[in-house]
Amino acid sequence: MTARPLPWLWRLQAMLADSLPLLLMAVLAGGSWWLVKNTPSFDAPSQATTLRHVPDYVMTGFEIRRITPDGTLQVLVSGRELRHYPDDDTVEIDDARVHAVAPDGARALATARLARSNADGSHLQLEGDVRLRRFAPQAPEDGPVQLDVHSPFLEVLSNAELMRTSRPVTIEQDGLRIQAQGFEYRHLSGQWRFFGRSEAVVAPTTRKR
Known part of the structure; x- marks a missing residue:
């Protein structure tokens, strides 16, 4: 008896359960950024002033690294400014x-x-050409992508371990392409759902004779 192939929905669920925790770990690393705000600014005024929504300091070409006790890189946060x-x-x-x-x-x-x-x-927003990609162990950064999530906007609430977007999202993995009007993933419960009209395209597999 030949086993029936899993529906694309089951396949997507298995893929997200395996990959999204690491992707969530990546964006939750934004919690490290608060350390930067405590970095003393050499140009900061010594006297209290009326606060306005203007930066009190700017850093360019920066990197923040989180390293394990054995020296292995765990998280690297960088940016232009x-x-x-x-x-x-x-x-x-x-x-x-x-x-x-x-x-x-x-x-x-x-x-x-x-x-x-x-x-x-605890509240992180990513805007403009947001991409979350997962690579296989030891694969180079320009190597094959196991999972690719692309959206104009993504919001992460770390206390609830919630990742979501109300904007169009595209998810690609191993010949499977999902497009939806929104997406939500709750890591604590493992629950996920799509909003609005959703479409799935599964590339046909080529069988060897």
Whole structure:
């Protein structure tokens, strides 16, 4: 008896359950950015002034690395420019890149034109050409992508371990392409759902004779 192939929905669920935790780890690494806002600014005024929504310091071409006790890279956050706003204690990063490495060596890369985080990193927003990609262990950054999530906007609430977007999203993995009007993933329960009209395209497999 030949087993019937899994429906694309089951296949997607299995893929997300395996890959999204690492992707979530990548964007949650934005919680490290609050450390940057505590970096002393050499140009900061010594006297208290009325706070306006203007940056009190700017960093360009920066990198933040989180390393395990044995020296292995765990998270790398970088960007073209970082700005801290004292009035609402938020951080913005232009051309943000978050690179996360799982214990098994699998890697995730989150990129966006603009990233915005509150003081403790519990509320993170990625805007403009947002991409979340997962690579196989030991694969180069330009190697095959196991999972690719693409959307104009992505929001992450770290306390609830929730990742969501209300904008169009495209998910691609191993010949499977999903397009929806929105997406939500709750890591604590493993629940996920799509919003609005959703379409799935499965590339035909080529069988060897």
